[in-house]
Amino acid sequence: MTGRAPVLSVRGLSVRFLMPGGRRVAAVTDAHFDVAPGECLALIGESGCGKSVLASALLGLLPGNARTAGRALLGDLDLLAADERTLARTVRGRLIGLVPQSPAAHLTPVRTVRSQLEETVAELTGVRGGRKVLREAAEAAAERAAFPADHLDHHPHELSGGLAQRAATALALVGDAPLLLADEPTTGLDRDLVDRTVDELRRHVDNAEGKGARGDAGSRALLMITHDLAAAARIADRIAVMYAGRIVELADADAFFGAPGPRHPYSRGLLDALPDRAFTPVPGLPPELGALPGGCAFAARCDRATDACADLPPLRHAVACHHPHAALTEAADRA
Template sequence: MNERIAHALDAVTAERATTALLSVRDLSVRFRLRGGRGVAAVSDASFDLAPGECLALVGESGCGKSVLASALLGLLPANAEARGTAWLAASATAGDAGDSAVLRAGGRPGLDLLAADERTLARTVRGRLVGLVPQSPAAHLTPVRTVRSQLEETVRELTDTPRRERRAAAEAAAERAAFPAGHLDRYPHELSGGLAQRAATALALIGDAPLLLADEPTTGLDRELVDRTADELRRHTDTGKALLLITHDLAAARRVADRVAVMYAGRIVETAPAARFFDGSGPRHPYARGLLDALPEREFTPIPGLPPELSNLPEGCAFAPRCPRATAACAVRPDMRAQVACHHPHGEPGDADRA
């Protein structure tokens, strides 16, 4: 890629940051282990997310996607250390009745989610400014309360709504999440995995938060329900909300996403418009291209080898041992230039594989 195109892409990134609802810069998460060892679960992740936009964060299991989401909501375990910034813009906090620290943190309108204290996160952020569809819904649902009562309680906490209207709101949220009305008065332990997933989705949607984090929201669902859930998330986004969709389901990502970010071994290695990623010239990073080639409807060719251990990452490109395009240059870690972190990306001048 020539310098003119690279600079143009960098300019687009800078412009996107000025209009972003969420702007994440150099987010890293490290877990402290016994014996002084550490695991770099997320390393220097940066991305922007605008109102009305869905960014799909994709990659193999264990690459750090869910850890990133937990960091944004302050839900990391005690042995985790997070650094960087995750700035939630003033446009998200403007309608909130929380304290002034949320509306103007450090003299800047908005809120740095990574720097917020637990009181702010619990009382103002979670469920109000940032909704969550969790990866493990059974642990997210209150075991001693029915799904209906949890939905109605969420409405009561967020708005001063009469009881009759709360009931209607709960039923409407259940319908949006394809949760059967006949199961609303059941307890979480009476639900299948797929039903628990849909109940958690309904709880996230009912809050109508400006930013929604959906962590594997289609787990345990058949293809028809996957498509229905993806379509509802798309409708939610089209109302002006921002959506970070964390998924390994590339078909669901294709159905709902505006942009795609690919994560490998704790690092974002490529971001691209969804149209180009899925239907245009395709991904530029060899790992991202390998993800698509492994799909049954494509070449059905698995990526050889295994991801590296996060506790023992190589100095250079983490994908190099599995990459057919690797050279001696890959012993040095590539920078994220023109939205791809690779010394030999597809689509370079003279690349026989470019579309």
Template sequence: MRGGRHIAAVTSASFDLAPGECLVLVGESGCGKSVLASALLGLLPGNAQTAGTARVGGIELLGADERTLARQVRGRLIGLVPQSPAAHLTPVRTVGAQLEETLRALTDTPRRELRTAAVAAAERAAFPVSHLDRHPHELSGGLAQRAATALALIGDAPLLLADEPTTGLDRDLVDRTADELRRHTDDGRALLMITHDLAAAERIADRIAVMYAGRIVELADATSFFGTPGPRHPYARGLLAALPERDFTAIPGMPPELGDLPDGCAFAARCDRATDLCGTRPALTAQVACHHPVMSATEQESAHA
């Protein structure tokens, strides 16, 4: 709720995520990606309301109380790499102390082995061991991001939520972080990654979910999304076309305000395929929410047969 009115930040988001699978959620800023992650962990503001069902490890997350979330979910069933790591690191404790505390809480590491285990956790996330005795305010944004990633990987939770985990990192560290998250997934755990970095998404994703104006508008296999036939939703195709290594062509216009969404397709005002039919809201059918999805060559042949 904002200013006395209800704003639907995320609507009708539906997907599953299997062990050993990486689903990457992409979309422009403000489309609801981080709100979705926060809802799963019970980290929304007190005036937020949720409805629906989200299950991990037999626990219904959206209806769970704070005690259940704190003791059974966060860190144990779901690990979080936060979008703003500095806000999640304890300012008065060193990174090494926080790693050791998390190891004590989530693992059976003997006290005498905590420092060695903390070093291993830091190295796993490419955090320099020489900085373990520093406090969060002594870290750059990129180092804080790597510290948060190290903390999130401790405990090997069956689901990892990584919200912009490569923010502030150079390309080499982006690739290294993405590869470590992929290894975490390949060991039989699930990963939901939120990112603007489509190169990182292409590197590790099994599936891509594209969000626009609070809704998932396309779910696609990553290989076909980044290759052939490519995305089916015009917005998703626009995201790829905006990349420097592709057309480097921006999507015209701006996303609508979530408090002032049109009755029909929220992307219609920016879409060159829009018709009068787009005045009605499209449902997510065949993994795409669009009245005029881009058809593959095979679909075009079938349509003209």
């Protein structure tokens, strides 16, 4: 990794939901990671482990019963401490482009995709020169996300899930934001489009389209939340594995998907569950985030667990486990 300052620096980020009756849901606990300029970090983990909550925390989009702790620095700005005005005016869309997990819910129902794209282009890029120029810029934005031109005049409810996904991706790319946050950007897409979509997200980071007008080649970063390990393997530089609200492993993507492989038993389990690998699901279910055990949250499902796992394993050499699989120390240190 380069010595340049990270685009995003997350330090000790925790999110608790306060529930009726005093119960607390520990959705995210003590997340700690950086995303460097030019880098794609993929955040993976089972449904309900806290990935989207982490994304919402960065964007200031958590509901009123959420409490956050820690810091999330985007440049000098602590996203967790920023007020709503700053988040609305300078963060969402401009500093962070969001590909939301439920695109249909983020598109304005009463307006066509074309009008939403044109408005976003006008607002975020300052494109001037009248209708025609704006129209062309909006069409180019649609094209980047493989959104078909003949559907631009449709309203969101007339779109399939896959097309709504592509419309949302097009909107997220418009602002050329320093950080692109993509939450399940490939939901509802078939394999070809998955590849095309993630490649476009990757290009945003690589700046391969000659968009270096700001002289900032390679200065952008991508945080991609995904269930799709093939998509992660295709474009990610590093992998963060989340389990029960905690990041349990951070790894170089090549080492993770290739040799020596993941170090945390849960990460191994995720890979073994893939159809083109062992096709064996991780046994059991993740714990309730409202009632987490005191020690390692994965111990109940782990074939390597011992008495030591009753204590919480710290994240050491980028893995939080008492019995990690061996790896080249060098690879672990780099991660």
